[in-house]
Amino acid sequence: MNKVQNNKAWWLVLPVFLLVAFSAVIPMMTVVNYSVQDIFDQSSRYFVGADWYRQVLLDPRLHDSLLRQFIYSGCVLLIEIPLGIAIALTMPIKGRWSSLVLIILAIPLLIPWNVVGTIWQIFGRADIGLLGSSLNAMGINYNYASNTMDAWVTVLVMDVWHWTSLVALLCFSGLRAIPDVYYQAARIDRASAWAVFRHIQLPKLKSVLLIAVMLRFMDSFMIYTEPFVLTGGGPGNATTFLSQTLTQMAIGQFDLGPAAAFSLVYFLIILLVSWLFYTAMTHSDANR
Amino acid sequence: MAEIRLQNLAHSYTPTPTGPEDYAIREMDHVWEQGGAYALLGPSGCGKSTLLNIISGLLSPSQGQVLFDSKVVNELTPEKRNIAQVFQFPVVYDTMTVFDNLAFPLRNQGMDEAKIHTKVHEIAEVLDLQALLSKKARNLTADEKQKVSMGRGLVRDDVSAILFDEPLTVIDPHLKWKLRRKLKQIHEQFNITMVYVTHDQLEASTFADKIAVMYGGQIVQFGTPRELFERPSHTFVGYFIGSPGMNLIEVQPQAGGVGFAGTHLPLSDAMQKRIAESEWKTLKVGIRPEFVHVWDEPCDDAMQAQVVHVEDLGTYKIMTLNLDGAPLKVRLAEDKPVPEGTAYISFPAQWLMVYADEYLLEVLP
Numbered sequence: 001m002n003k004v005q006n007n008k009a010w011w012l013v014l015p016v017f018l019l020v021a022f023s024a025v026i027p028m029m030t031v032v033n034y035s036v037q038d039i040f041d042q043s044s045r046y047f048v049g050a051d052w053y054r055q056v057l058l059d060p061r062l063h064d065s066l067l068r069q070f071i072y073s074g075c076v077l078l079i080e081i082p083l084g085i086a087i088a089l090t091m092p093i094k095g096r097w098s099s100l101v102l103i104i105l106a107i108p109l110l111i112p113w114n115v116v117g118t119i120w121q122i123f124g125r126a127d128i129g130l131l132g133s134s135l136n137a138m139g140i141n142y143n144y145a146s147n148t149m150d151a152w153v154t155v156l157v158m159d160v161w162h163w164t165s166l167v168a169l170l171c172f173s174g175l176r177a178i179p180d181v182y183y184q185a186a187r188i189d190r191a192s193a194w195a196v197f198r199h200i201q202l203p204k205l206k207s208v209l210l211i212a213v214m215l216r217f218m219d220s221f222m223i224y225t226e227p228f229v230l231t232g233g234g235p236g237n238a239t240t241f242l243s244q245t246l247t248q249m250a251i252g253q254f255d256l257g258p259a260a261a262f263s264l265v266y267f268l269i270i271l272l273v274s275w276l277f278y279t280a281m282t283h284s285d286a287n288r
Numbered sequence: 289m290a291e292i293r294l295q296n297l298a299h300s301y302t303p304t305p306t307g308p309e310d311y312a313i314r315e316m317d318h319v320w321e322q323g324g325a326y327a328l329l330g331p332s333g334c335g336k337s338t339l340l341n342i343i344s345g346l347l348s349p350s351q352g353q354v355l356f357d358s359k360v361v362n363e364l365t366p367e368k369r370n371i372a373q374v375f376q377f378p379v380v381y382d383t384m385t386v387f388d389n390l391a392f393p394l395r396n397q398g399m400d401e402a403k404i405h406t407k408v409h410e411i412a413e414v415l416d417l418q419a420l421l422s423k424k425a426r427n428l429t430a431d432e433k434q435k436v437s438m439g440r441g442l443v444r445d446d447v448s449a450i451l452f453d454e455p456l457t458v459i460d461p462h463l464k465w466k467l468r469r470k471l472k473q474i475h476e477q478f479n480i481t482m483v484y485v486t487h488d489q490l491e492a493s494t495f496a497d498k499i500a501v502m503y504g505g506q507i508v509q510f511g512t513p514r515e516l517f518e519r520p521s522h523t524f525v526g527y528f529i530g531s532p533g534m535n536l537i538e539v540q541p542q543a544g545g546v547g548f549a550g551t552h553l554p555l556s557d558a559m560q561k562r563i564a565e566s567e568w569k570t571l572k573v574g575i576r577p578e579f580v581h582v583w584d585e586p587c588d589d590a591m592q593a594q595v596v597h598v599e600d601l602g603t604y605k606i607m608t609l610n611l612d613g614a615p616l617k618v619r620l621a622e623d624k625p626v627p628e629g630t631a632y633i634s635f636p637a638q639w640l641m642v643y644a645d646e647y648l649l650e651v652l653p
């Protein structure tokens with residue numbers, strides 16, 4: 001068979017190349033460019049090799065925020081994934097209540113990050129906030145602005161409030177996709193509610209859970225606005241996460257070189273962890 | 289082991305049914321005897337699956353009672369009914385191995401592991417699944433999965449009946465035959481009541497001792513495959529069973545029999561009397577294509593019909609005739625000469641059925 005060779009078709013791919021170049025490759029290369037140079041002004045720039053990387057990787061301030069970041073993302077996943085599944089399991093399946101619950105769940109997802117931060121900033125205030133003053137009135141000493149633990153709990157609760165809905169909605173759609181006949185077979189087999197969850201619902205939810213875990217990991221690992229508005233990273237550095245550290249470095253101190261190196265490391269960490277999650281979840285029950 | 293009895297059973301999916309057309313199952317009484325192999329045959333949407341789900345308890349009937357061994361089980365959930373059901377699409381627990389799948393119903397009962405081990409191996413042997421026991425269920429082929437779902441029903445000691453809801457729909461044709469034989473063997477071996485829902489008459493007649501034909505939410509005939517073929521008690525059975533189905537011609541009573549257009553069909557005196565005594569709106573005669581007699585040469589007793597079309601199906605031929613405007617299918621053995629232009633045919637009296645308002649008119653001898 002003679003294959004017709006027509007290389008003109010490559011021109012059709014050009015728009016995609018251009019789009020990807022402008023949206024991803026060029027900005028990223030700019031960062032790479034910064035990360036290997038020390039730039040003072042237009043005319044005086046020095047190639048420094050891996051210096052910035054070495055400096056960034058040895059910086060204890062970054063170690064601290066990286067650790068905080070991992071603890072934070074870990075907590076977010078540990079709370080939001082099980083809670084989201086639990087909510088999805090208890091949601092009404094059809095009728096008016098179902099629509100109502102769906103709308104209520106969707107509301108937090110529609111609120112912009114800095115508004116969420118502001119809501120909780122006011123809500124949690126010990127003097128005038130409903131939550132803060134109620135807790136104090138009940139005799140619980142609560143102040144997120146001065147107590148590290150309170151600040152952490154507030155930031156976590158805020159994230160749970162904002163994003164558990166996403167997990168719940170994803171799981172709900174996953175549950176709706178399970179054919180009725182599985183439940184019928186399970187009833188005939190006298191499966192307990194736990195067995196139905198363990199052997200039917202959970203395995204069938206795997207693909208949506210993968211998406212939920214990845215989205216929640218990436219988002220929480222890059223969190224910036226909400227803690228920034230709520231606690232400003234404090235008290236002290238207690239709630240200063242990676243992106244805030246990065247912003248301080250890049251905008252506050254204008255250390256563009258180290259900040260660029262840090263950005264790339266940050267990006268690689270997210271990529272690596274996401275890949276780990278993906279591989280772990282897709283190969284957890286490899287073919288036998 | 290159980291006899292399943294349905295009493296005044298009816299079901300409607302609408303909460304306030306106004307007429308018979310709102311019912312998926314119209315009021316019926318029926319008995320499935322202990323240890324029988326039954327088929328429930330009917331076209332899509334006739335209520336077969338609804339009936340099956342009512343028996344297994346997945347669906348609660350809007351009227352009437354289901355009895356297992358004369359004990360009313362309406363209030364019992366499927367878990368408590370000692371019934372196994374195999375569905376159209378194979379249901380396996382993906383993440384478990386075949387062994388765990390088969391052990392699942394036993395573990396849910398809290399049976400001890402040693403006993404589970406013996407039972408599972410026993411059933412795996414019956415179903416030829418031993419080689420697959422340690423494989424994950426998700427990697428099986430459709431027919432293997434279906435065998436696993438059957439196995440989950442068979443593995444339980446307490447199962448009194450197994451219900452099959454078109455279990456071979458997704459199976460390759462050459463495996464269908466094998467699985468059907470397997471089912472038959474299992475039936476003989478375990479002496480369990482089996483009800484097999486299908487819309488395939490061949491599947492029904494190879495599996496079952498007795499077939500219930502369902503039409504419009506009712507069981508219109510319950511009998512052996514041979515009875516269904518030879519004496520369909522409803523025109524639908526005549527039409528649905530057999531390939532091609534029964535010839536049905538609308539007729540009017542005439543002196544000495546019935547007739548249509550220019551054709552007269554003589555009937556026995558007893559049958560004429562029966563027709564005269566019954567009340568009906570439409571009267572039809574039916575005859576199977578296999579039973580139409582074709583004469584080799586013109587003959588005085590024969591009716592003349594025009595040959596419209598002949599289909600050669602290899603081992604036999606199907607002739608389409610025109611008998612005074614009524615279309616007529618005739619099955620002709622391969623070695624018989626094919627009449628050209630005009631065919632000389634007659635209807636043997638014993639195979640000519642009379643239907644008043646679609647139901648068979650019978651004359652007691």
